[in-house]
Amino acid sequence: MPRYALKIEYDGAPFKGWQRQTDLPSVQGAVEDALRKLQPDFDGISAAGRTDTGVHATAQVAHADMAVEWDPFRLSEALNYHLKPLPVCVLAAAEVADDWHARFSAVxxxxxxxxxxxxxxxxxxxxxxxxxxxxxxxxxxxxxxxxxxxxxxxxxxxxxxxxxxxxxxxxxxxxxxxxxxxxxxxxxxxxxxxxxxxxxxxxxxxxxxxxxxxxxxxxxxxxxxxxxxxxxxxxxxxxxxxxxxxxxxxxxxx
Structure with a gap:
């Protein structure tokens, strides 16, 4: 199962923080919803850090395990298409090793x-x-x-x-x-x-x-x-x- 790192930019104002929450808008939820448009059984992503309500990001990093191989550029383009019109975008995607972790590999x-x-x-x-x-x-x-x-x-x-x-x-x-x-x-x-x-x-x-x-x-x-x-x-x-x-x-x- 290939793993991809995602560099994510967002305006935090419309969201109740990064972390997914039941019945509340979150950046994590928005990105995962976009991923499920590409892979309906997609589980979840892990991020380098959890920003609070109203906090923004110019370079948040998360990783996602996909069922099939994607060209990284096409993956970022597809996600950005499905993220519209929310103020969230994937700046870049890259395939990484199976043991690479957005949070625990960060220095x-x-x-x-x-x-x-x-x-x-x-x-x-x-x-x-x-x-x-x-x-x-x-x-x-x-x-x-x-x-x-x-x-x-x-x-x-x-x-x-x-x-x-x-x-x-x-x-x-x-x-x-x-x-x-x-x-x-x-x-x-x-x-x-x-x-x-x-x-x-x-x-x-x-x-x-x-x-x-x-x-x-x-x-x-x-x-x-x-x-x-x-x-x-x-x-x-x-x-x-x-x-x-x-x-x-x-x-x-x-």
Missing amino acids: ERRYLFRLVSRRAPLTHERGLVWRIKHELDVEAMREAAGHLLGQHDFTTFRSTMCQAASPVKTLDEARIERVEVPYGVECRFHFRARSFLHNQIRSFVGSLVQVGSGSWSPADMKTALEARDRAACGPVCPPDGLYLAGVGYDDDPF
């Missing part, structure tokens, strides 16, 4: 959070970025983000509903870009690690915005981290600006 995940500071409401990118009305101190946020790098107990930045066995993770990158946009500034927060805790990125960004707004000092981020207490976290930001932006593998199939 890193990359997330992007987009935040726009401007007074005017958003029109074209409404729902795709988080808008705040005031500009942020990017240098202060960069200093604060430096305290998050490396291996730590991230209990402060972990949802109380997180099911991970341990709050200890290693954050390999926490980088903030400042980009001029019409009538405002966009801050792009880049995070990279082997794996993340539930709500960890949104908790990071919410706390960093406290620093950028002047409510916290950069050192307060270190204090919050070392507290290992969820109550020490800043406000958790909305999902609008969060994207699963990449999944890394030792042998990238794409």
